[in-house]
Amino acid sequence: MPAAMFAIDLQHLSKSYGPVQAVQDVSLRVPPGELFGLIGPDGAGKTTLFRIMATLLLPDAGTAAVAGHDTRGGMRAIREVVGYMPGRFSLYPDLTVAENLDFFAALFRTTVRANYELIRDIYEPLAPFRDRRAGALSGGMKQKLALCCALIHKPEVLLLDEPTTGVDAVSRQEFWQVLGQLKARGITIMVSTPYMDEAARCERVALLQEGQVLRVDTPAALQAAYPVPLYAVRATGSLYPLLQSLRAYPATRTVYAFGEEAHLSLLPAATAAATTGTAEADLLGYLARAGHAQVQLRGLTPTIEDTFMELLGARPAATAPTAR
Amino acid sequence: MKAFLLFVRKEFYHIFRDRRTLLILFGMPVVLVTLFGFALTNEVKNADVAVLDFDKGPHARQVQARLLSSDYFGLRHYLGSYREVEAAFRQGDIKLAVVFPAGFSHELDHLGHAQVQLVADASDQNTATSLVSYATSIVRDYARQELPPPAPGTAGPHVEAVARLYFNPSLEAAYTFVPGTMALILLLVSAMLTSITIAREKETGTMEVLLVSPMRQLPFILGKIVPYFLLSFGNALVILALGVWGLGMPMRGSLGLLLLETLLYTFVALALGVFISTRSSTQQGAMLFSILSLLLPTVMLSGFLFPLESMPPPMQAVSRLIPARYYIDILKGIMIKGLGLRELWPETAALLALAAGLLLLAFRSLKSRLA
Numbered sequence: 131m132p133a134a135m136f137a138i139d140l141q142h143l144s145k146s147y148g149p150v151q152a153v154q155d156v157s158l159r160v161p162p163g164e165l166f167g168l169i170g171p172d173g174a175g176k177t178t179l180f181r182i183m184a185t186l187l188l189p190d191a192g193t194a195a196v197a198g199h200d201t202r203g204g205m206r207a208i209r210e211v212v213g214y215m216p217g218r219f220s221l222y223p224d225l226t227v228a229e230n231l232d233f234f235a236a237l238f239r240t241t242v243r244a245n246y247e248l249i250r251d252i253y254e255p256l257a258p259f260r261d262r263r264a265g266a267l268s269g270g271m272k273q274k275l276a277l278c279c280a281l282i283h284k285p286e287v288l289l290l291d292e293p294t295t296g297v298d299a300v301s302r303q304e305f306w307q308v309l310g311q312l313k314a315r316g317i318t319i320m321v322s323t324p325y326m327d328e329a330a331r332c333e334r335v336a337l338l339q340e341g342q343v344l345r346v347d348t349p350a351a352l353q354a355a356y357p358v359p360l361y362a363v364r365a366t367g368s369l370y371p372l373l374q375s376l377r378a379y380p381a382t383r384t385v386y387a388f389g390e391e392a393h394l395s396l397l398p399a400a401t402a403a404a405t406t407g408t409a410e411a412d413l414l415g416y417l418a419r420a421g422h423a424q425v426q427l428r429g430l431t432p433t434i435e436d437t438f439m440e441l442l443g444a445r446p447a448a449t450a451p452t453a454r
Numbered sequence: 455m456k457a458f459l460l461f462v463r464k465e466f467y468h469i470f471r472d473r474r475t476l477l478i479l480f481g482m483p484v485v486l487v488t489l490f491g492f493a494l495t496n497e498v499k500n501a502d503v504a505v506l507d508f509d510k511g512p513h514a515r516q517v518q519a520r521l522l523s524s525d526y527f528g529l530r531h532y533l534g535s536y537r538e539v540e541a542a543f544r545q546g547d548i549k550l551a552v553v554f555p556a557g558f559s560h561e562l563d564h565l566g567h568a569q570v571q572l573v574a575d576a577s578d579q580n581t582a583t584s585l586v587s588y589a590t591s592i593v594r595d596y597a598r599q600e601l602p603p604p605a606p607g608t609a610g611p612h613v614e615a616v617a618r619l620y621f622n623p624s625l626e627a628a629y630t631f632v633p634g635t636m637a638l639i640l641l642l643v644s645a646m647l648t649s650i651t652i653a654r655e656k657e658t659g660t661m662e663v664l665l666v667s668p669m670r671q672l673p674f675i676l677g678k679i680v681p682y683f684l685l686s687f688g689n690a691l692v693i694l695a696l697g698v699w700g701l702g703m704p705m706r707g708s709l710g711l712l713l714l715e716t717l718l719y720t721f722v723a724l725a726l727g728v729f730i731s732t733r734s735s736t737q738q739g740a741m742l743f744s745i746l747s748l749l750l751p752t753v754m755l756s757g758f759l760f761p762l763e764s765m766p767p768p769m770q771a772v773s774r775l776i777p778a779r780y781y782i783d784i785l786k787g788i789m790i791k792g793l794g795l796r797e798l799w800p801e802t803a804a805l806l807a808l809a810a811g812l813l814l815l816a817f818r819s820l821k822s823r824l825a
Contacts, residue, residue, distance in 0.1 A: 181824060185665075185666065185823065186662060186823050186824040187824055205823075206668070209668055212666060214666040215663075216662045220658065220659035222464070222467075222468070222658075224471045224472065225467055229464070234663075236460040236461075237457055237667045237668070237669055238668060239457055239668065280663075
């Protein structure tokens with residue numbers, strides 16, 4: 131496909147802040163109408179990528195094109211057709227819901243009425259609070275209002291930087307439903323999230339770590355990419371001693387905390403033995419000797435997060451992305 | 455255009471919904487003018503005076519009578535020796551001592567000149583300066599009015615020669631404080647508040663959203679400036695009215711010219727505000743920067759509180775960059791001296807140059823991206 135066919139086309143982007151390399155040789159292509167996810171922990175470079183795409187930052191190296199315009203030369207053109215929602219709440223807290231919406235509509239030389247159709251589903255639950263100051267809204271409502279404001283000019287490309295961070299579970303569900311509807315209208319959406327469970331809602335995701343793309347694929351392919359059988363282990367008491375014991379276990383390949391459980395994979399030799407059931411018996415015996423009571427061991431279907439952890443080479447649990 | 459008007463309306467919402475901004479906007483001018491005009495006056499009334507008369511002649515008595523019949527001085531003690539003068543100062547009883555040396559009347563009659571010693575408590579330097587000048591001018595007047603005119607070719611009788619105090623012989627405090635306060639308030643309201651609102655857009659992240667929109671820099675800046683321009687001008691009118699009707703400032707020159715110069719000065723201040731805002735990313739930073747770069751230099755180096763003439767040359771050079779300095783001169787020129795543009799063009803030209811320079815600086819440091 132020629133470059134102009136992509137709604138977002140990033141080629142070999144690099145950006146550093148002083149000695150900190152925020153983004154390193156990132157290349158991504160998003161065709162029009164795709165719901166694309168940027169997945170990665172804090173500091174992975176998601177916000178920097180968004181700012182480059184939104185023409186707010188120039189990359190040190192590489193090129194970025196959004197909606198067919200280069201971010202360097204086509205800044206004005208991009209700013210007409212892009213809807214951008216920054217990572218933190220960026221509306222006027224001292225203006226009311228309606229005033230914020232009117233203001234952003236006017237900013238893009240349109241009116242709320244002209245494009246109400248597009249935001250109806252998101253705005254309706256907000257409508258009863260139209261005269262409330264935006265600063266007094268709940269987290270979920272704030273994000274819905276921010277999305278309304280980013281959508282009010284019918285953008286071709288929607289850039290959403292962690293729109294669901296700090297939002298309750300129900301609102302997050304609703305938010306993703308809305309994104310699905312917007313995608314159905316043909317809007318290209320680039321969305322980032324630190325939550326792995328949300329990645330499954332995207333058509334394709336890019337896994338980011340320390341400014342680099344680890345892998346780009348569909349969520350299903352990412353799940354399927356996990357190479358070996360995976361186990362969930364839990365025991366009474368706190369997780370930490372269990373993790374310590376598992377790390378010391380000779381046949382352990384990777385182990386990391388995942389919510390209340392430890393996710394464990396075993397070395398190939400042990401994995402081969404697992405078909406006969408002896409590997410699991412060995413492990414249970416080892417854990418019992420190590421003093422862990424009521425150990426439960428079950429086989430797992432890997433999630434995207436497991437694949438992500440696998441790609442990271444199972445780093446210490448402390449740097450693992452949050453799972454919810 | 456509609457976007458611009460809505461932007462201006464949004465700014466007014468910000469102003470009228472923020473109590474701090476409102477307080478600075480409308481509270482500060484009134485408080486400052488009143489403070490400077492009434493409370494912090496360096497005008498002196500009924501200051502305690504001691505008289506030490508070694509002469510006891512007719513002239514000494516008459517000079518005393520003149521001094522004490524003025525509003526400025528009230529007799530506290532007749533003293534007998536220098537030691538008592540010193541004691542009275544130590545106790546803080548008196549602000550000024552007038553010493554007539556022995557032979558004062560005799561010398562004045564026969565030589566045509568004589569000396570009076572004025573001793574002031576200079577721990578309060580402003581009061582001391584005022585008292586000495588009041589007393590000097592009274593003594594000087596006496597010599598001129600009461601003594602026979604000099605024979606041609608000889609020096610006239612005099613007691614002490616000092617420069618006459620032009621335009622403000624009674625040293626009315628309002629004459630210095632109203633122009634100074636006006637210059638200060640206009641600068642603070644225009645520059646500080648503008649820079650803070652722009653910094654606030656950066657701090658809350660709304661700047662990011664504004665940047666990623668079709669709105670250009672110029673309408674953004676103008677949209678920020680217009681509300682404060684209007685409000686500052688309203689403020690200027692209030693301060694002027696307070697000064698003229700409340701504090702007895704004269705208005706001898708053209709009101710039209712005064713308002714035009716005020717607009718020019720406000721413009722300089724707004725350009726300064728925009729410039730500051732391009733340099734600071736937080737409201738606190740903008741506030742600090744404003745205070746350091748606006749408030750202090752204006753108070754210290756504009757001639758508002760401290761005379762420029764007595765400053766070392768480097769400070770005087772710096773003061774040439776202080777817009778308030780020129781505006782204060784212009785205000786005084788128009789209001790007190792009744793001057794017109796013919797006399798005030800150098801100051802006006804200086805303000806114009808500052809406006810152009812600052813505007814250039816501000817627009818050059820404005821960014822259409824984040825970094």
